[in-house]
Amino acid sequence: MSHQQLHPEIEELLGAYALDAIDADERQLIERHLRHCPACEAEVREHREVAATLTPGGPTPEALWDAIAAALEDAPPPLELAPVVPLARRRPRSMPILAALTAVAAAAAAVLGVRLMDQERQLDRMQTAMAEDSVQRAAVVALANPTAKTVELRAADTQAAARVALLPDGRGYLLADGLASQATDRTYQQWALIDGERNSAGTLGQQPKLAAFNVSGPVDGFAITEEQGTGVVASKNPPVVVGWFRSA
Amino acid sequence: MAGGGSVDKGMSSEEISRMTDANLVVAIARWRQEALAEAYRRHGGGVFGLARSLLGDGEGAKDVAQEVFLRLWKEPERFDPSRGSLRSYLLAQTHGRSVDVLRSATARQGREERDVRPAVAVIDVTERQVEDLARGAQVREALAGLPEAERQAVTLAYLAGNSYREVARLLGESEGTVKSRIRSGLRRLRLPLTQAGLVGT
Numbered sequence: 264m265s266h267q268q269l270h271p272e273i274e275e276l277l278g279a280y281a282l283d284a285i286d287a288d289e290r291q292l293i294e295r296h297l298r299h300c301p302a303c304e305a306e307v308r309e310h311r312e313v314a315a316t317l318t319p320g321g322p323t324p325e326a327l328w329d330a331i332a333a334a335l336e337d338a339p340p341p342l343e344l345a346p347v348v349p350l351a352r353r354r355p356r357s358m359p360i361l362a363a364l365t366a367v368a369a370a371a372a373a374v375l376g377v378r379l380m381d382q383e384r385q386l387d388r389m390q391t392a393m394a395e396d397s398v399q400r401a402a403v404v405a406l407a408n409p410t411a412k413t414v415e416l417r418a419a420d421t422q423a424a425a426r427v428a429l430l431p432d433g434r435g436y437l438l439a440d441g442l443a444s445q446a447t448d449r450t451y452q453q454w455a456l457i458d459g460e461r462n463s464a465g466t467l468g469q470q471p472k473l474a475a476f477n478v479s480g481p482v483d484g485f486a487i488t489e490e491q492g493t494g495v496v497a498s499k500n501p502p503v504v505v506g507w508f509r510s511a
Numbered sequence: 512m513a514g515g516g517s518v519d520k521g522m523s524s525e526e527i528s529r530m531t532d533a534n535l536v537v538a539i540a541r542w543r544q545e546a547l548a549e550a551y552r553r554h555g556g557g558v559f560g561l562a563r564s565l566l567g568d569g570e571g572a573k574d575v576a577q578e579v580f581l582r583l584w585k586e587p588e589r590f591d592p593s594r595g596s597l598r599s600y601l602l603a604q605t606h607g608r609s610v611d612v613l614r615s616a617t618a619r620q621g622r623e624e625r626d627v628r629p630a631v632a633v634i635d636v637t638e639r640q641v642e643d644l645a646r647g648a649q650v651r652e653a654l655a656g657l658p659e660a661e662r663q664a665v666t667l668a669y670l671a672g673n674s675y676r677e678v679a680r681l682l683g684e685s686e687g688t689v690k691s692r693i694r695s696g697l698r699r700l701r702l703p704l705t706q707a708g709l710v711g712t
Binding site: 275276277278279282285286308309310311313314316317318323330331332334335404407408409 | 709
């Protein structure tokens with residue numbers, strides 16, 4: 264049925280729809296229509312504003328706020344990204360990644376290898392998710408979060424090419440503007456600087472714009488290097504850009 | 512924006528009480544609990560009152576009200592200030608959620624229980640709810656200005672959570688008539704409520 268044929272039938276239902284007084288099939292039909300009909304969308308909005316005045320008032324129950332407050336968490340809600348590599352989560356926060364891994368020296372190489380691969384998959388999924396607003400918004404919101412530490416990454420005395428926001432629970436976002444595009448056989452890689460050591464915080468691909476990552480341990484700063492292939496366990500390359508958190 | 516941990520000054524209660532609803536939501540997006548508390552202060556009564564109107568005095572209404580504010584906390588970006596007020600956004604969420612609860616409860620109990628409630632009793636309850644409206648004489652006046660048939664259709668649908676089909680059955684009218692009365696009733700309410708400053712940007 265064409266848009267025009269359907270329209271009067273939809274219009275009849277708009278009042279009832281605004282009051283949730285329709286059934287599930289009708290709801291779907293109307294919502295599909297509203298997506299491309301601004302006139303009907305506007306009518307529904309007006310009906311809802313009117314309906315909102317009809318609410319019975321009443322005292323705001325205090326006990327209810329207590330229940331809401333108890334359910335609030337300080338950390339931001341989780342993103343629909345690939346799950347964090349279990350190793351990073353299970354480790355107690357006070358132990359930097361590298362120190363923990365050297366304590367299990369024999370497994371270290373294998374573990375790091377797995378970690379890099381998971382980060383690749385994470386990056387793939389993230390790049391798909393990047394098409395959606397929610398990841399960008401989460402990064403921007405993280406930047407505005409007063410408990411986040413932020414730092415700009417730059418080369419020598421040039422303009423900042425990237426910005427990192429790090430939240431207290433170890434989740435972080437990298438927003439990059441000014442990194443030149445890499446050749447296809449190379450990648451950028453991000454490093455968390457902990458106790459003078461570089462710890463991989465993920466590979467970034469050839470021209471990163473936005474990345475989400477996780478770190479544990481007290482981070483002094485971040486650096487980005489250029490690497491061959493799909494990233495390395497330990498980098499010998501000087502950083503392309505670097506930034507250090509100012510001490511509090 | 513370079514630099515280490517920022518100082519969290521918090522917001523004074525005076526600052527918060529002066530913020531517009533839209534700015535409150537921005538503050539909520541920055542995880543300011545005080546901003547959510549202020550949103551609750553402003554709209555919690557309406558949210559809870561509406562849920563109670565539809566679901567009665569049990570835990571159901573409290574659950575819905577809690578869900579609405581937690582959702583505001585977790586997904587503040589869903590509120591679009593260009594599409595309406597925060598209040599109508601929260602109340603639309605409350606209403607939708609409450610009706611879902613009502614409908615699934617009815618489905619579980621079986622339709623028979625609802626049918627058994629005499630039409631007259633349902634209408635009486637709704638009239639009482641109309642009298643309870645605390646948004647003042649202006650709303651009552653606007654409602655009183657509607658033809659009775661339109662007023663009944665709107666309040667039976669909105670305040671008692673009936674679908675238009677159920678309203679048609681309750682009033683012994685055709686479904687088409689009820690649909691049309693709900694729509695024209697809502698339109699007719701717009702002018703007096705706009706003049707009273709209760710709707711419209």
